[in-house]
Amino acid sequence: MPRISKRIIATLQPAEKDYIVWDDQVAGFALRVWPSGRMSYVVHYRANGRFRRYTIGHHGPWTADKARDEAIKILARVKDGNDPNTERDEERASPTVSQFCKIFIERHVKTHLKQTTQGEYQRAIDLFITKKIGSRKLASVTHSDIVTFHHTYRHIPYQANRTLGVLSKMFSLAILWGVRTDNVNPCRGVKRYKEQKRERYLTTEEHQRLGKALDDARSAMPEAVNAFQLLLLTGCRLREIQRLKWEYVFLDEGVIRLPDSKNGARTVQLGESAVGLLKSIPMIAGNPYVITGRKDGGHLTDLEKPWRRIRKEAGLVDVRIHDLRHSFASDALELGEDLIMIGKLLGHRDLKSTARYAHLKKEPIQRAVKEIDLKIFTALVSGDSKSNV
Structure with missing residues (x-):
């Protein structure tokens, strides 16, 4: 079995039936050659007692080295007990973030939250969530995606944190309702920004x-x-x-x-x-x-x-x-x-x-300091006068 490379691929010719060229570096990684001349990178693995084939992508958009790296990642997921084909099927069937936002609003926001809170959730969804990640499949959103999303709004830390809270609740319910089957909330562990509490009031x-x-x-x-x-x-x-x-x-x-x-x-x-x-x-x-x-x-x-x-x-x-x-x-x-x-x-x-x-305003603090200062100073002066008599 050769190592699949650009040189090897250049020598491959189509046949009457599709055939497989195995890679000698990564077990299970292969190139599938079709009668039409099209070639696809695949990885073979065993999950739940069955042999499965996962198509990584076509040669051209994918290079051999890039596909091999992807195969290594896929096989690592298999080793952890996952089935990449099942995950892909679930992701394809998964609603987009925007689609699930509508479900979330109807089933949770409008049903369980006060009107004022409903407005806050709707604003976070309309102005931030759907604009940035609305087209993504809900099942495909990762922890890294949420970190990047949160970082995008670092200049408005309060709103970034509130929106992160809305997203976290949304993903928790997606898990509870069986829409996201990996049982992973990608918002968990994202560090919130420090919010400066202001003490501003009118004199x-x-x-x-x-x-x-x-x-x-x-x-x-x-x-x-x-x-x-x-x-x-x-x-x-x-x-x-x-x-x-x-x-x-x-x-x-x-x-x-x-x-x-x-x-x-x-x-x-x-x-x-x-x-x-x-x-x-x-x-x-x-x-x-x-x-x-x-x-x-x-x-x-x-x-x-x-x-x-x-x-x-x-x-x-x-x-x-x-x-x-x-x-x-x-x-x-x-x-x-x-x-x-x-x-x-x-x-x-x-x-x-x-x-x-x-918190107190400066005015009463300054007034109190002046009164204390006067009282102590008066006592000191009085004592000093008596000692000089």
Whole structure:
């Protein structure tokens, strides 16, 4: 048996029937020559008590050396107890990632997740997953593929990690539902990026600048301004205000009753300013939402664009919409409220979520330092005066 090489292949001629030329380097690796003159690289192996033949590919697109390396990999899989032909059949029958995403959304996302979480999953699927790996067969996606996918979005670490979480859940269910039969979740072991937790909140002076910018923008974007003011005055999450319906608002009681917030139903207490703001917002016939959008019967969906304009006018370009919620918590802390009360105001499920807001502004810290400094210095001066008497 010769070593299959370019020189040997050049001497081969077609016959009336196909025939096999075995390689003397890798047992089971061979070249199949067809009567038409076409040649295919194959590897023979035994699996589950049967002899099997696996076609690697045609000569031309595949070279002898490249096909031999592939044969070595295939035989290694056989040694580990796998059947490459069965794996190939399953991969061919496997849905693409995009196709399985639709199954995942119908069977899991829409059935078991809250509406807000559904939106987050849909966004990750539409903007990241299907765009990058949507055409891939679900069964063919490897750990290396996921590492590369995650690395692609390293410039947005928070979103990269959230999308990785969606993918991991999707592959876990693909295994559970029998769609991916290798029982391997390719997301397992992918190291998540470190996320920098920010402590950004508004000072009194920044609140004043933001207030002026909001007033100046009211005529151009009244719905957006109303939304931002409600966020400032209630400490609510963005989606809670975006999707706020009039049926949830009870102005005579001074409360908003949200039937399905992030942590379930909750009641938001309103101050006089928030009540006054809500009273000033007109109800639109046929639209159930407080913050109405351009589409009939819909709510305002994009607040990022108006926020970028407003924060630029206020000179607060580093402030995100969610930082308004941070500021609400920080102001409550500065006014003497404890973490338990702040957690109730924010609708947190447990104290761990509230603990991240337990930071103080520089203003009270500096004030406390000055008071302590004055007290100690006064005592020292007083003691020194007495010793000189």
